[in-house]
Amino acid sequence: MLTLHFFFWLLNIPLLMSNLTHPKCFWRMKQNEDKHGDVVTGCVFYLIAVQSSEMQVDKEYFRFSLDVLIQTRNYQFALPLAFAVEEINRNLYLLPNVSLIFYLFTDNYHDKQAFQNFIYNAAKRHRLPLNYSCKHKTKCRVMITGPMLAPSMSLAQLFELYKYPQVLQLTYGPFHPILSDREQFPSLYQMAPKDTALALAIVSLMIHFNWNWVGLAISDDDQGLQFLSDLRGETEVQRVCLAFVIMIPVNMELYMSRAEVYNNQIETSSTNVVIIYGDTDSTLAVCFRMWVSRGIQRIWVTTSQWDVITSKRDFTVDSFHGTFAFAHHHAEISGLKNFVQTLNHSKYTDMFLARLGWMYFSCEASTSNCKTLENCSLNVSLEWLMLQSFDMAFSDGGYDIYNAVYAMAHALHEMLLQQEENQPINTVRALDSDCSQLHRFLKNMYFINPIGDVINMNQKEKLQAEYSIFHIWSFLHGVGLKVRIGEFKPFFPHGQQLHLYEDMIAWATGTRQMPSAVCSVDCHSGFRKIHQEGMAACCFDCIPCPANEISNETDMDQCMKCPEDQYANAEQNHCLYKDVTFLAFDDLLGMTLSCMALGLSAFTVLVLGIFVKHQHTPIVRANNLTLSYILLISLIFCFLCSLLFIGHPNSVTCILQQITYGVSFTVAVSTVLAKTITVVLAFKVTSPGRKMKWLLVSGASTYIIPICTIIQIILCAIWLGASPPSVDIDAHSEHGHIIIVCNKGSVTAFYSVLGYLGSLALGSFTVAFLARNLPDTFNEAKFLTFSMLLFCSVWVTFLPVYHSTKGKVMVAVEVFSILASSAGLLGCIFVPKCYIILIKPERNSLQKLREKTFSKTHIS
Incomplete structure (x- = not known):
């Protein structure tokens, strides 16, 4: 006799409260609380396998039982189980001549005592091996539990406590690190991959949609705290903030006392995105249902356990504002959809399918025999199953159950082959199903399932999960559809791990506009x-x-x-x-100043020509012809030196412009001083009793020009030796421009040169002012006074204006001051003489000058 037992454990929160007819046959769905107020639900399958007589092993059954607090979605997990059983039965190469069949029954248990009663009843009714029983050779049983941690761990602890030697346990729920402890749970296998990258995957989705203000609701248990720790680590790196963290206590009474606080917390929060993490069979699920019932619309981000793809009889997804669900990445279970849609429920007489038939296929159950279905419509629309088939084909639970059955089948297949090979020839005896042998095969099992995925049962080699991302589409009348819209692969390089098919996303808002989830609007560039x-x-x-x-x-x-x-x-x-700029010749300002400089220079040359042509006339000879020539030539240089300030500056022009205008103006001003002194000396010589004729005849006043000029040259030489002018870049004076200017070098030397010029001009002005009342013949002092007054006014005005401007305007101010002061000297001193020479030539005679002088003397 060969016997192998399998148990399959399910836990989920009921979605409907039902009290159906024929309570003898059916059930009542309701929430149950233990003595501590915790919600507990569950169900168990008992599977039977039959070996055919053609093989040299005895025919035996693998039994599988169900003990359930019914809810609709629990039944879908039996469908992948039934599909895997039938698929294995049709496989000629896996467990050949061995058939697997199953039926279901009910047993209720709500706490640890109920678990113990279940173990006792199962041992009593289905020959589970007790640790003290030595009456016969025991057979190995395989328990498949899930998806919740608590019942799976409780059963494992009970089996270890009572030392059941012939029980192996496989779990199909999420991977829990605590269950991977081989010392505490040596005979337990987790089918799911590790979820260490789940927090990173969720945060990557947040970053992709620019959501940085999200809420979090978790169960207040070890699993929830671990997820919170992982999520905080990822949010800190990616700068995503948690608007709130709601930790729902597992105790129902404690939760109910704080329910309103949790409700207000999510209702008053400004975020539109909430992450849900925890068991669906918990107070967190109750809290979630309450939020939905209150009309709270959010974008829910959660795991595949929380997807809500059911018919409108079970749940209305209209209340969903949008849901993203992360599931382990795997291919669709090939053939499952067709299996569900073409399911012949009359083929199965189990209570499991009776309930499905009663709820969804308009079948009736006989009160005398609850396993008999009557009046089933053959053409009934499989509304719920068609909606569920896609979900089940991709669901984590169904996929893990599918792999668990295949893992058991492969391990059993290898064990039976080895036993048959080791059996003596021509010997017929029952093959053993010792758990230690099955455990040895199962823990190293490595196979490829029919989908094409590699399954490794070695718990130490469990890898991080890759995730498929689903989005729940909401339609009218409470119908929803879960569509895969992307993937997350943690092994890919950063930035390439998340891939979404955004065209597949249909937002519940009815528009393509992305819902926002930010605390503050982005600070844009600038x-x-x-x-x-x-x-x-x-x-x-x-x-x-x-x-x-x-x-x-x-x-x-x-x-x-x-x-x-x-x-x-x-x-x-x-x-x-920045644009490089300077006072260029082609600029309007530079061109204007250049034209003024050239025009004034040309005019000065013209005046010089007039004076040369009329050098023998009295008006030209009256004021020292030589000094007039020197002054006119110096003024020409003053006008022309202004051109050095215009154009692209370089080291040569920067030095020449300051030295040239300093020396040229010194010559001009010192010449004016010499002319003024000459006028004074001429008046003194003509006065009776004066003996200063030798000063006038010797030309002593002409020595003033070289003496003053040499002093200025010495100052310029000191300037060049200490810190000469150089090219400078002004990047701050004008926005968007780099101005190339000449740096003065030593500021002290620059103002020393200006100060020396100013002292000469002030001296010339003083002397000229004192000589303003001389006779008309020698009354050039008046013109000299006006010229120096204008000169001083220009340069006194220059100083504040020069320091209040920047860039090339500053250069233009300096050029204009040079031109204006030079033009003042030219206009005040020489224009009146040119007027007499050219316009009033009759006044340019010695007789007229004497008549004028005589008349002045006679009147006085």
Whole structure:
């Protein structure tokens, strides 16, 4: 006799409260609480396998039983089980001549005592081996439990406590690190891969949709706390903030006392996205249902346990604002959809299918025999099953159950082959199904399932899970459809792990616009963030970047300063290269000043020509012809030196422009001083009793020019030796421009040169002012006075204006001052003489000058 037993454990929160007819045959769905107020539900399958007589082993059954607090979705897990059984039965190469059949029955248990009663009843009714029983050779039993941690762990602990030697346990729920402890659970296998990358996958989805303000609801247990720790680690790295963290206590009474607080917390939160993590058979699920019933619409991000793809009889998905569910990545169970849609429920007489038939196929059950279905419509629309088939083909639970059955079948197949090979020839005896042998095969089992996925039962080699991301589409009348919209592969490089098919996403809002989940609106380029005191890092205000600083990304903490040769554009999101500028000849301002300089120079040359042509006339000879020539030539150089300030500066022009205009103006001003002194000396010589004729005849006044000029040259030489003028780049005076100017070098030397010129001009003005009342023949002093007054006025005005301007305007001010002061000297001293020479030639005679002088003397 060969016997192998399998148990299959399910836990889920009931979605409907039902009290059906024929209570003898059916059931009542309700929530149950233990003495501590915790919600507990569950069910068990008992599977039977039959070996045919053609093989040299006895025919035996593998029994599988069900003890359930019924809810609709629990039954879907039996369908992958039934499909796997039938698929194995049809397989000629896996367990050949061995058939698997199953039926179901009910047993209720709600706490640890109920578990113990279940074990006792199962041992009593189905010959589970008790640890003290030595009456016969025991057979191995395989328990498949899930999807919740608590019942799976409780059963494992009970089996270890009572030392059941012939029980192996496989779990199809989420991977739990605590169940991987081989010392505590040596005979337990987890079918699911590790979920260590789940937090990273969820946060990656948040980043993809620019959601940085999300809520979190978890169960207040070890599993929830571990997920919270993982999630916080990822959110801190990716700058995603948790708007709230709701930790739902597992105790129902404690939860009910705080339910309103949790409800207000999510209702008043500004976030539109909430992460749900925990068991669906928990107070967290009760809390979630309450939120939905209160009309709270959020985008729910959760795991595949929480998907809600049912008919409108069970749940209305209209209340969903949108749901993203993360499931382990695997292919569709090939053939399961067709199996479900073509299921012949009359083929199975178990209570399991009776319930499905009663609920969904308009079947009736006989009160005398609850396993007999009557009046089943053969053409009934499989509404619920058709909606569920896609879900079951991709569901984690169904996939794990499918693999668990195949893992058991492969291990049993290998064990039977080995036993048959070791059996003596021509010997017929029953083959043993010792658990230690099955455990030895199962723990190293490595096979490829019919889908094509590699299944490794070695618990030490469990890898991180890859995830498929599903989105729940909501339709009218409470119908929903779960569609795979992307994948997450943790082994891929950063930035390539998440891949979404965004065209597949249908937002519950009815538009393609992305729902937002942010605490503060993004700070666009040109702005930077200022964090709000006492708030999360995702809550901030935006302020513009300072001058000449930019931010070219959103949500920048600091603005970046532009390099010296660049400037910030108007939006302050990009640095532009500054235009290189200077007082160029082709600029309007430079062209104007150049024309003025050339025009005045030409006019001065014209005046010089007039004076040369009329050098023998009294008006030209009256005021020292030589000094007039020197003054006119110096003025020509003054006008022309202004051209050195225009054009692209270089080291030569920067030195020449300052030295040339300093020396040229010194010659001009000292010449004016010499002319003034000459006038005074001429008046003194003509006065009676004066003996100063030798000063006038010797030309002593002409020595003033070289003496004053030499002093200025010495000052310029000191300037060039200490810190000469040089080319400088002014990148700050004008926005968006780099101005090339001449740096004065030594500021002290520059103002010393100007100060020396100013002292000469002041001296000339003083002497000329004192000589203003001389006779008309020698009354050039008046013109000299006006010229020096204008000269001094220009340069006194120059100083404040020069320091109030920047860039090339500053250069233009200096050029204009040179031209204006030089033009003042030219106009005040020489224009009146040119007027007499050219316009009033009759006044340019010695007789007229004497008559005028005589008349003045006679009148006085």
